[in-house]
Amino acid sequence: MKNWGDSRKGARKGRLVGFPRLKSRRRSAPTVRFTTGVIRVEADRRHITLPRLGALRLHESARKLARRVEAGSARILSATLRREGRRWFVSLTCEVQRATCIPARAGSVVGVDLGVKHLAVLSTGEQIPNPHHLVAASRRMRRLARAVTRCVTPDRRVHRAGSKRWVRAQDALARTNARVANLRRNGLHQFTTRLTREHGTVVVEDLNVAGMLRNRRLARHIADAGFGELRRQLAYKTEWNGGRLVTADRWYPSSKTCSGCGAVKTKLALSERTYACTACGLILDRDLNAALNLTALASEVADARSGRESSNGRGADRKTLLAGLVAAKRLPGTAKAGQTGTVPPQGGTTNRVLSKAHGTVTVGGRP
Structure with a gap:
């Protein structure tokens, strides 16, 4: 709201900012953030406990975070659960004592x-x-997008739900987009880490x-x-x-x-x-x-x-x-x-x- 108001008054540079839209659950990725309650890593390092959800099994081991928490050099502040493609990710915001590096x-x-x-x-x-991840996957993404449009899509006006083939096609397209984003993010992390450490x-x-x-x-x-x-x-x-x-x-x-x-x-x-x-x-x-x-x-x-x-x-x-x-x-x-x-x-x-x-x-x- 502040950005929209400043844009109308001329106090904000750049293009005009529109009025904030409702964050619909149909247009955004499913996500939830926990700031209170029990948030801990279990002793087996393979499970994490979240409020109202209980113990959830992790695909990756959380032993590094668990060692820091046990040593007192890290403290978990919040947890964010988010779905990307067909996978659920949990991000933990922590307060960490970092070593002074040169x-x-x-x-x-x-x-x-x-x-x-x-x-x-x-x-x-x-x-x-430049690996051009999006260009490499563009042919597959176009084919999957055509498959989505050829299925029975949901229509809220007539209270019609999407068909099972539409759900499977949507999942395949979402997985392809998530893979492109993960490959890009991984390459940028490797490059920036090497550059700043050297x-x-x-x-x-x-x-x-x-x-x-x-x-x-x-x-x-x-x-x-x-x-x-x-x-x-x-x-x-x-x-x-x-x-x-x-x-x-x-x-x-x-x-x-x-x-x-x-x-x-x-x-x-x-x-x-x-x-x-x-x-x-x-x-x-x-x-x-x-x-x-x-x-x-x-x-x-x-x-x-x-x-x-x-x-x-x-x-x-x-x-x-x-x-x-x-x-x-x-x-x-x-x-x-x-x-x-x-x-x-x-x-x-x-x-x-x-x-x-x-x-x-x-x-x-x-x-």
């Missing part, structure tokens, strides 16, 4: 350029392939995903990549592993800027996949050039923070700081003394230290 290369800075052809291109030269500073762009989805030719591929989920995971995993996440301003010309001399092109078409600088003659991959510029941006943020006026004293965040830094475009020949181009050297140690944390961190049910 990335393997604490001084390393990596720039991450997101895209459709490659899910991510790192400033180290590594290219993360590098101390991760630099990403503030992409206008909502605006990118208006492109009818690329909307499906952009939604399949999961840019928003990737950035959300990087935000809390860098905090867990003792690193930091730097978000470049949305208007920062990372693709148009030359990583060798700092020259900025006026226009750069999306079809130009190779960046060619007319000032210094540098020729390299477009996405790699953007990732190198994001890496150089992290050093500019560090220099600005170490200056005579710190942004932390005024309460500004990283995004506000970056917005002031990237407003002035760099010109050719503006590299620092002793530095080739605009990219700082990649460095850092390879040791990892773990220590006991004295504070507590609330971990969400669906990280």
